[in-house]
Amino acid sequence: MLITRRVTNEKELEKIFRERYRIFVERDKDAPIELYPNGIMKDKCDDDAIHIACYDSLNASLLGFLSVVLKLEDKIKLPIEEQHDLFIEIGTAEIMRLIIIENKNIKLKGHILNGLLKEIGNVVREYNLKRLFLVTTKEAYNIYVKIGFRQIGPYRLYKNISNECPMSFSFPYYPNTILKLPFESFDDYLNNQKAKRRWDIKNKQKIFSEQGCSIEVIQNSKINEEDFSILYELYANTEKDNFETINYQHYCDCDKFQSFKYLTDDFIWIIAKLNGKIIGFALLVHDESKLTLKHVGLDYSVNRQTYSYFNLFYRAIKFGIDNHYRYIICGSTTYGLKVSLGCELIDRTAYISIDKSKSEDVSDLYNLTLGGNL
Template sequence: MLDSYSFQIYASISELPKTWDVVAMDNIFLQTHYLEVLENSAPTNMQCFYIGIFEASKLIGVALAQYLDLNKLESFGERDRCMKTYVRNFIFKNFASHVLFLGNNMITGQNGYAFSKTIDFKCISDLLLNCAQTITTYFKQQQIKIHIVSFKDFYQHCSNELKQYGFETIYEFKTQPNMIFELPEKWQSNDDYIGAFSKKYRDQYKRAHKKADGLDIKELSFNEIMVLEERIYELYHFVAKNAPFNTFFLAQNHFSEFKLHCGERFKLVGYFHEGKLVGFHSLLLNGDTLETYFLGYDEQIQKEKMLYLNMLYNMTQFGIENRFKKIIFGRTALEIKSSIGAEPIMMSGFIYHTNKWINRLMPKLFPQLEPSLTWQQRHPFK
């Protein structure tokens, strides 16, 4: 296979081949203006690698890899304080702190690679495994031992294909589903969306909408994001550190860098109460897909104004009115996202430990490390 294809790994955007964005044209998360955001404002414990895949001398594929040093993390997540959490944190610190991801650990979805031509899954499998090995060797030369290698977020048909080849012996894991809202083409306006709810969920919408009285909601310009950056980060950080599990925290300049490099394709919407920023949500326009990105809020106002639920409704309204085909809502708050119309789509990842003895225990160990979750799927439409 690698007789036909070769790959090159780059540590900086400035080194990328000129045709990179032509190959990555269908996915903003692999295009250079997004990669520049990562390069200029990646989490402090993350290092990115950009992979060019060639047929002869022609670039035909691009991919992303991320190295995470979990020793530099202030917190793995503070919401769940129990013995299982303490055990998990101990294991991560001592046996799993150097992690290599093939894919993008900052977002949910199959955004790890793109090709400009059809490539069979045997080739994709071999390329991903070879890239992982090459980067692991690079770190070994720096006296850094990679503990864990993870290949992130494949839709089911892709993971089934990869398992036919080199991924057959690698532990496949399924975490929380990706919540995706496929928007019916017949919905032309927000009224069509509200009209599709059953009475219970239409009442929920009205109640949330009424609670939001007194909030001033507006999209922020680059200059406004710059002025409010510290407050935006404070609101983001509150939500992030109260998540059940974290492997990174964004840099404080992340949102302004995003707006600077992605312009109109990145939207940050602020929620103001009595002139003070009390929440925000962000969106990325990715072709006909609307990607929800990070958000933040003031805990007190969130409870009082049903802020999070109103954000979900507002993001959905934006998606409908701007004729997106679907909205990717990601992996958190599954039940409330299902109550506004998103549905769970299972995704797989693959993971191995570089210590062969620990790796043999992966089927037993991994389920113990994943935060447990029970939730009830809601069905809001008539």
């Protein structure tokens, strides 16, 4: 049985640093011997690094290890930054000195690597890291590519001994969802669904109607002043009920939410009502040939029995088809529902890469705020 854990004990750390020396300095000759005269391969960054090791639970023998150097402040310089002349943002980390000690059991080596990667995952979540970095030789390059790293710079000699390239791993952001609309009508859209899904949509529409519900599509300029307060409450309900979802824009009070009334009729409200009372909305944004589903708000006291959330989507789809939009960007929540309605998941990753060697002025980036739409 394998045990993977973080190492803080001085004697255990010394054993790791001596094993590093044996492999990196003596065996592979990837580091100059004169830097480590005492046979211990320990660098200055190791004092603050997180050291992770994998052990055999039966005899406590060391099977593999690595170190993670965190960059949580601007003043911290990762070794990869100096070696490859990179500018790396805070909220990242460098993986260093990954070793799986010689073992003929290929399957066991895979388990050791998997255990080390899982603990890196725990570090990523604990410190909310955005990217991981490392440097590698050509011999180990393909292993890191399979894990998901990509090369971000040319090979350079480390201390005139080891030829290494920088690599990074960016964590995929929540995927977006897009529904393409190559349909002549909503009936045409339904006919393109499987029979079970088609019946489910029609049944939810029937229940919605039988409950006394209706839907209106209203241009932004036609929304009544007093209705904005109701819409804000529904929006706040949804934000509170889905606190783990990622949203670029939060409205902390009704006054800020009412700023929508100053916008153009490119903003379109789909309003669900129960016996004349507003119980839900979906806000669509027109942009040439596409629609973006910007916000949704729901009255959760009646949402389940009326299927108002589903029916807001159905009406948004119908609106898009009737007005000849090519597709709807549906956002990064409720993936199950959206995929069932025909949406595709669109992976996305975001990061800033700066080539320090070009002497670019990056001072403005410290005050940069990034955003977008869901």
